[in-house]
Amino acid sequence: MDRKRTVWLLIVVLVLVGGLLLMLRGGWEPTPDGPRASAAVAAKPTPARAGTHLSPKPESPHAATALPSRLVPATYAEAPAESRGSFEGLVISATTGEGVSSAELTFAGPGGATSTRTEASGRFRFVPPTAGTWLLAVVTAQGYLPFGPEWGQSPIRFTAVPGQRISDIVLALTPEVELLGRVEDPDGQPVPGAQVRVLTGRGGESVLFPTSDHFTSDARGEFRFRAPEGASVEARHPAYSSARAEVTPSAVLARRLVLKLSKRESDPGAPHGESLAGRVVDGSGTAVPQALVSVSSAASAWPRRYGDELGYETLTDAEGRFILEGLEPGTYDVTARSMGLAPDELRDVTAGRKDLVLTLATGTKLVGTVRDTATGKPLPSFTLAVFTKRGPLQRDVFTQHSFINAQGRYEVAGVPTGSYVLQAAASGYAPSEANVEVPQGASGPVTTDLSLARGAKMAGRVVEEGSGLPLERARISVEGVGTGEGALSLRYDALTDARGDFTLDGLPPGELSLFVSADGHHSRVLSGITVRGDTAPPLTIELRKTDEGEEPQIELVGIGAVLAPREDALVLGEVAPGGGAAEAGLVTGDSIVHIDGRPVVEMGFANAVQRIRGPEGSRLVLGVRKASATGTGGSATPVVDIPVTRRRLLR
Template sequence: MSSPSRAKRPVVLVLLVGLVALLLVQFQRSASTPEGTPPQASSHPSSRPRAPRLVAPERRGPLRLPPGEITTDAAKTAGSFSGRVVSSQGVIPIAGATLTFEHQGDALTLRSGADGTFSLEPPEPGVYALALVSAEGFHPFAPAWGESPITLVARPGEAVRGLTITLDPAITYAGVVLTPAGEPAKGADVRILDAPGEAREQRFVTDDQGAFSFTAPEDALLEASHPDHAPGRARLELRAQTSRRLVLRLRPRTEAQAPETIGGRVVDAAGTPVVGATVSARWHQATVTPDGALHPGDTAITDEQGTFLLDGLDPGQYQLTAREGDRMAQPTQVASGTRDATLRLGGTGRIRGVVRARDTGKPVTAFSVVAARHLGPLARSTAAADSFFDASGAYEILDLLPGTYAVTATAAGHAASATATVDVTAGNEVSVDLTLGRGGSLHGVVVEEGNDKPIEGVRVSAEENLGPGAGPVPIISDAITDASGRFSLQGLSEGPRSIVVVASKHHGRIVSGLQIAEGRNLGPITIALTALQEGEEPRVELTGIGAVLAVKDDALVIVGEALPGGGAAAAGLGPGDAIVTIDGVGVVDLGFTGSIERIRGPEGSVTVLTVRRGGAGTPVEMAVRRLRIRS
């Protein structure tokens, strides 16, 4: 392969927006020897590749573990990277995908070949960040420039092979807007308020049936408005993704609220105004409610006087954060309408270390590290969820606010490491080495309920338990069933686990109580999915107490009404009730994911919960039966 040319190009920062592209890029299986278009390089302002440090905590999708291997090849004098780009639906190769790598301010761009393969031979050794991946008909991987969560280290004589980059297809969804009375809303204006990793300028107008069609990434937030009604919003969550249909219901005009603003300034430690700082606002609520995800935030850049203005906000409380370079401000809570907020930038710290395999003691060369900041006894805020490819097993997470962090490593084919708790101070570095076990595995078959016909193309996902004290980013191992309906998952951590099983034109299932043992293969298990009847909306079937839970202080609080027909509703549990222990074990000791696994269990079994009714008072014990429910 020829060396890349270095034609310069103008700044295009606006094209590289979105900090939660982990939803859009998923790493799955290794590939064959790649071929593709040689890269071209261009200038782009950036100081260095850095881990993504969100100015305001975003809604994060799952982190899918990156495969890849590093081999010795003396002919690669500056190292090399190779792999392929595939679709998340059936791992189909994507031809002509554009990949951009960033290195010391330069952008090296290449295209995948007809079989989806690509190869990059860097012009020199060093750190390279995967900055952008795009393809026609797919949602892009597009973190902000210099903020990629994927770092590759090119070393002389080392070849990184088997990188598999997965893009989500740009699926066309059917949308419908209804009036408060449930009638089709003709002529409603629909816009995308929040689309992770993509521009938000898309707008639509409904037809006589209140219908429109659109494409958007998972978890996008849409808003419908109409002159006769107050706006209505909905997110593109699991149910809509499965049915490919999203319903937005307008509200009565009396509920309409005028948008509000937040203004203020950003200063440094000496009180001097800071120019060019990024300020973000995120909706904040002391009590979690079901509609908490429907309030978008805003981002602004400070002017020459260090001032900023955030607009288009719903009335309520917001958490403000700011960043400029490697300086950040501690989160500050303010009310909408505030015009004199002051954010003071301070220094940050870093965490670095080496990830090794427990059985061999050798470095793990392809892995991910999650760092989550402690907010309370149980609450965590993810500060980083980054992937690394380095033969030495080294990682480095930069620009962390001072505080206590839970650090966990994961890798494809390995169980998660034990969670390390460290204190980070401004201007200092903390060293944390992490060790990965092999974990256990699970295999089985997915069939259709009633006829046992194998179902091909089912996504089977296992959410990894990072252990007590770890962060809230779900770590996902997933597989797609083959023509025989078979699947296999490896590298699952020891203990009780659940898997999520989702297929088109079927109700989904969460299968719980799977006991994974280190070094053991569980299965085969058979999972039956119920086919959708005509006009039926897809649901998710699970066995549990039938309640939506959220973290608050040292407890898990029930959000909204318990699901009808579930054990929680039968026991009289309701909104605001706080679960402190599960079968005698504190939820703080179990962690969030561990608590959820403990609450789930065999149908008909009973779990004993210690509950503070209404979130206050002396805890009482309540026996709650686990039942099968369809939510």
């Protein structure tokens, strides 16, 4: 199969109850460097990983899936007439909740492949040819981004049991969005002939449906493209340094994205001469052909990045050998994966090495059951994420799967020795997690059961600032729910009704932030919202209307810095001009160790970020290890208390 880079899609699995529409989305998405967040907004300034001049990334059983999951408790019933089990549900639009007619769903399982289509209402019924586990292999519908990962590698699993019917399953497809892009020079003038590409790092999820992702700007500097929210778009021109922009919610609403090139300080096309080469073998030393080898800038070097920001990928040959050429001198992390085997990773590899050996072992299985805490009954629909523990603050996503299973069972194979965190999530429930150790030489499955308790409800209304008019179809996204780390940190989404009202369910206790957007209005991020008990206080949220011709922006309050967890601190990446961090003299590479005297390791990454946010004009004291003190900001560097004022920013 020709593996081409493709546009990112979103397909999400949920069970619909009473019209409730909730989305489990990554508040911070996992990256090669681990999770990051903006302390001014729970934004995702996280470049995705993808190949550049090499083979793009096929989905693997342990790759970080980009799938958010819409899950509310599925219903199942004993159905003796269903000799092979059955599934019933609905395909909807992820943005409107309306049913999608004539969507085709293909399942792959022990009986081969079989398909079904939705009715005019979007409803479908799937009766598998045989009982057992079936993967949701393909979903397509006209006008929507398709779902079609590498065959046999879907992270969505349906388990069919004779005499059982699972109902109220909902698959939500993301509509295709066409945007107008414009490439400009430093003076805002159009740049024709610029080479543009869409960068998502998630092409493995639509590998069966390649989509155009390379463009050239016309005489007006413009190009038209399709991309989902969260994608990155890069523009290059020989006369300038390259530019990259994210397809933000505001860009989606405006249907417009501007890439502004900067003056060229050096030759951006100058070739790099380093390479990395080696071999991938299994536990017996036998070559592993067609293993996916991924190379990215070393996580330990962040915020310094080496090579292409998106990393590099290639496949091993018949002898298990690989080579990546044209790398910038520096240090890199190298990972190898192959279906059915536990991955291997080499960290802090110096460019130029030709003797790398990555060994893919058999690994073990993680198994268990996810239950309702109050009733003890298994949950028939949930999502499970497995994170590798890198330190007291940092977790890297190992894998994520959605399970539709009346017994509430999960199974994750090919897990190597190490320390992990399992996080289970289902809509209407607060997420739950457990620490798991896979010991050296483990021969049998490692069993871990999890239970989920019902979360709190939040209701509110979105209105226009000044007029007080209700805003219909405004989008409310909850950020920072749960740990806030990885692909399964909860970010529930809701759409307002005709009165501007919305309801969110399943929120855990603690502080959270809301991202609120509406067509024709500036977006806002509200932080410091406290959830206690079963019901959160109702909110009224005002959005400012955009003037004619005005581009929508995001209004946020914070210190204005991008953060990433490293050992016992939060390291600053980008520092926004005009923000509190810049005012206080904080720079890229500084490390936040304390917040108002409390160590960040006690808070955890998500809680620390929430603590940094707050009302405009309020102050906090950050205990900082200055990078300039030693050149590294290491643990031996003295901690200095620095007062920082939270500022209102637009982006």
